[in-house]
Amino acid sequence: MNGDPMIRCRRATRLLSERLDGPLPTGQRLLLAAHLMMCDRCRTADRQMDFLRTAIKAMEQAPDPPSGAPR
Numbered sequence: 001m002n003g004d005p006m007i008r009c010r011r012a013t014r015l016l017s018e019r020l021d022g023p024l025p026t027g028q029r030l031l032l033a034a035h036l037m038m039c040d041r042c043r044t045a046d047r048q049m050d051f052l053r054t055a056i057k058a059m060e061q062a063p064d065p066p067s068g069a070p071r
Contacts, residue, residue, distance in 0.1 A: 006031075006034065006035065006038075007031050007032070007034075007035050009035075009039060009041060009042055011031075012032055012035045012036070012039065012042045013042065013045055015028055015031070015032045016032070016042070016045060016046055016049055017049070019032070020049065020053060
């Protein structure tokens with residue numbers, strides 16, 4: 001790192017994705033939080049990823065439709 005405390009969007013979105021797999025180390029979590037405070041686009045991406053994660057969990061937990069039911 002070159003001493004610049006900010007990260008770019010590409011790295012922020014990678015960290016958002018990695019965060020789906022598990023907690024980020026403290027330093028990365030802080031860099032991401034600082035970036036999200038200042039970047040509308042990445043905040044939107046964060047909300048979209050959260051929505052998709054929640055939707056997928058809901059689909060996984062939904063009961064199977066009865067056989068012969070339309071999809």
